[in-house]
Amino acid sequence: xxxxxxxxVSKARAxxxxxxxxxxxxxxxxxxxxxxxxxxxxxxxxVFVDKRSIEDLGQFLVVTLVAGGVRAVVHFAQEFAGFWAxxxxxxxxxxxxxxxxxxxxxxLVAKHGSAELGQLLGPSLDSLDVYFAKYLPQLVFTALVxxxxxxxxxxxxxxxxxxxxxxxxxxxxxxxxxxxxxxxxQEEQLEALQRLNGHFLEIVKGIVTLKVFDRTRLQNQxxxxxxxxYRIRTLRVLRLSFLSGFALELAASLSVALIAVGIxxxxxxxxxxxxxxxxxxxxxxxxxxxxxxxxxQFHAAAQGVAVTSKxxxxxxxxxxxPAAELEIEPQPGITVIVGKSGIGKSIALKRLDQPxxxxxxxxxxxxxxxxxxxxxxxxxxxxxxxxxxLERAQLTELPxxxxxxxxxxxxxxxRQRVGLARAFYRLAISGGxxxxxxxxxxxxxxxxxxxxxxxxxxxxxxxxxVVAISHSRQLIGAADRLVNFD
Numbered sequence: 001x002x003x004x005x006x007x008x009v010s011k012a013r014a015x016x017x018x019x020x021x022x023x024x025x026x027x028x029x030x031x032x033x034x035x036x037x038x039x040x041x042x043x044x045x046x047v048f049v050d051k052r053s054i055e056d057l058g059q060f061l062v063v064t065l066v067a068g069g070v071r072a073v074v075h076f077a078q079e080f081a082g083f084w085a086x087x088x089x090x091x092x093x094x095x096x097x098x099x100x101x102x103x104x105x106x107x108l109v110a111k112h113g114s115a116e117l118g119q120l121l122g123p124s125l126d127s128l129d130v131y132f133a134k135y136l137p138q139l140v141f142t143a144l145v146x147x148x149x150x151x152x153x154x155x156x157x158x159x160x161x162x163x164x165x166x167x168x169x170x171x172x173x174x175x176x177x178x179x180x181x182x183x184x185x186q187e188e189q190l191e192a193l194q195r196l197n198g199h200f201l202e203i204v205k206g207i208v209t210l211k212v213f214d215r216t217r218l219q220n221q222x223x224x225x226x227x228x229x230y231r232i233r234t235l236r237v238l239r240l241s242f243l244s245g246f247a248l249e250l251a252a253s254l255s256v257a258l259i260a261v262g263i264x265x266x267x268x269x270x271x272x273x274x275x276x277x278x279x280x281x282x283x284x285x286x287x288x289x290x291x292x293x294x295x296x297q298f299h300a301a302a303q304g305v306a307v308t309s310k311x312x313x314x315x316x317x318x319x320x321x322p323a324a325e326l327e328i329e330p331q332p333g334i335t336v337i338v339g340k341s342g343i344g345k346s347i348a349l350k351r352l353d354q355p356x357x358x359x360x361x362x363x364x365x366x367x368x369x370x371x372x373x374x375x376x377x378x379x380x381x382x383x384x385x386x387x388x389x390l391e392r393a394q395l396t397e398l399p400x401x402x403x404x405x406x407x408x409x410x411x412x413x414x415r416q417r418v419g420l421a422r423a424f425y426r427l428a429i430s431g432g433x434x435x436x437x438x439x440x441x442x443x444x445x446x447x448x449x450x451x452x453x454x455x456x457x458x459x460x461x462x463x464x465x466v467v468a469i470s471h472s473r474q475l476i477g478a479a480d481r482l483v484n485f486d
Contacts, residue, residue: 004139005305007312011096014088021081022137026144029074033145034152035067037282045275082133089132090125093311097121100315119197120314124307131304135297141290149287153280157272160259160280164287167255171291174247192230196223248295252288259284330434330465334456336476337469339485345469346438348485352467356432362439362469364419366410372400375422385428386421392455393421394448412443420452427464435459437468441475453478 008015043060046052101117150168154161203219260281266272330352337345346362366374375386390396395417404410404418420440427435435456441449453475456466460480470476 004136005309005312007316008089008308011312011315012089012092014085014092018081018085018132018136019140022078022140023144025074025078025081025137026141029071029141030145030148032067032070032074033149033283033286036064036071037279039063039067040282041275041278044278045273049274078137079133082137083129086128086132090128093125093308093315094121096315097311118201119193120307120310124193124303125311127304127307129304130297131308135294135304138290138293138297142294146287146290149283153283153287156276157263157280159262159266159272160284163255163259163262164284167251167258168287168291170251170255171248171288171295174244174251175291175295192226192233196226196230245296248292252285252292255288256284330467332433332463332465333460333480334466334468334475334478335481335483336479337467337483337485338471338476345485349436349438349467349469352434352436354432354434356430357434357436358423358427358430358432360419360423360435360437360440362442364415364422366404366415366418368404370401370403371395371398371418371421374404374418375400375425381425382429385425389421389425389428392424392452393417394444394451394455395421413445413448416440416443417448417452424455427459433464435464435466437466437470439469439471441470441472446474449474 009019039060043057043064046057046060047054097117098121146168150161150164153164200223203223207216263272263277263281267274267277337349339345350359371390372381372386375381375389386400390398390400395414398414410418420437423435423437423440441452444452449472456468457478460466468475476482
C-alpha cells in the first residue's frame with residue numbers, strides 16, 4: 001500500500017494546503033517537546049542537585065505548562081484540520097467523479113456497475129476521515145519529528161543515539177512484516193462490501209420477480225451468507241489491527257527500556273549528567289511515537305487508501321481517454337455512427353445535443369406510473385401524439401394506461417420501445433428537427449427493428465435529421481451516411 005498517493009495533490013487541491021499545515025504543526029510539536037524536556041530536566045536538576053527552592057525554579061514549571069498547552073492545541077488543530085481536509089477532499093473527488101459519470105454515461109456504469117460506483121463514492125469514500133485525521137499526520141511527523149529528535153539525542157548522548165539508531169528500524173520492520181501478512185485483507189474486505197451492496201441492490205430491483213416465483217427465501221439465505229462473509233472479513237481485519245498494534249507497542253517499549261537501562265548504568269558510574277539523562281529519557285518515547293502511531297492506524301487507513309486509488313484511477317482513466325470529437329453537421333436523413341464499444345461514441349453524440357434536439361439514451365429508465373406518464377411526463381399530454389409515438393415505436397400491444405415501473409416484468413425490447421416512444425413524442429411536441437438515438441434497436445427482433453427503421457426513414461423524408469449510434473447491420477444498411485468513429 002502506498003502511504004500517500006500524490007495524485008491527490010493535483011486532483012484534490014485541499015490536500016496540498018493540509019500537508020503544508022501538518023508540516024507547520026510538526027515543527028511546533030517538535031519545539032514544544034524539546035521545551036518540555038528541557039524545562040522538566042532543569043527543574044529536577046535544580047531541586048535535587050543544585051538544592052534550589054521550588055520558588056526559584058517556578059519559571060521552568062511555567063514553561064512546561066505552556067509547552068504542554070501548545071502540544072494540546074497542536075493535537076486539537078491536527079484532528080480538526082484532518083477532518084476538515086477530509087471533507088473537502090471527499091467533496092472534490094465526488095464532484096469530479098460525478099462529472100465523469102455524467103460525461104461518460106452508460107459505458108462507465110456498465111463497466112463498473114451502479115452498485116459499485118454508489119458504494120465507492122458513498123460510504124467507502126468516508127474512510128478518508130481516518131486517513132486524513134489519523135494516518136497522514138503521523139506520516140509527516142515520522143518524516144520530520146523522528147529524525148529531528150534522533151539527531152538531538154545523538155548530539156547530547158552518543159550512546160543513546162546509537163541505541164535509537166539500532167532499535168528504530170525494528171518498528172518499520174514489524175510494519176513491513178505485518179503488511180506482507182495482511183497485504184490483501186483490506187482490498188478483500190472492500191470487495192466483499194461492494195458484493196454485498198450490489199447483491200442487495202439486485203434483490204431490490206427484482207423483488208417483484210422474486211415474489212412471483214417464490215424465490216425470496218432463497219435470496220434471504222444468500223444475503224445472509226454474503227453478510228456473514230463480510231462479518232468474518234471485518235473481524236479478521238480487527239484481529240490483525242490489534243495484533244499489529246500490540247507488536248509495535250512492544251517494540252517501542254523495549255527500545256525505550258534499553259535506552260533507560262543504559263542511562264541508568266552510566267548515571268551510577270558518573271558517565272552522564274542527570275540533566276542529559278532526564279532530557280534523553282523524556283524525548284526518547286517521542287522518537288518512536290509517530291512510527292508507532294503510523295502502524296496503529298495502518299489498517300484503519302488502508303481502506304481509505306484503497307478507495308482513493310480506485311477513485312483516482314477512475315478519474316485518470318477518463319482523463320487519458322482521447323477527447324471525443326465528432327465532426328458532423330446534422331442534416332436531413334439517417335446518419336449512423338459506428339465504432340468499437342467504449343471508444344466515446346455516446347459522449348460525441350451528446351455534444352450534438354441542442355435545445356430543440358430529442359435525445360434517447362442507451363439505457364431506458366422507467367418511472368413508477370403508466371406507459372403514458374413514462375412517455376409524456378407528469379403532464380397528461382396529447383392523446384393523438386401519444387398514440388402516434390406508440391405506433392412509431394411498435395408498442396401498440398401495450399395500452400397507454402398499463403402500469404409500469406423499474407421492477408415490472410417488461411422485456412428489454414419493450415423497455416427500449418418505451419424509450420423510443422418517449423423520443424418520438426418529445427420530437428413531435430417540441431417541433432425540433434434533430435433526433436439523437438443511442439443504440440435504439442439493440443434489443444429488438446429483426447422484424448420489429450425493420451418497422452422502426454421504416455418509421456425513422458419516414459421522419460427523415462420529413463426533414464428530420466436522425467443521428468444514431470448502432471452496431472445493427474439493418475440500421476447501418478439503411479443509413480444515408482456512415483461516420484466511422486475511431
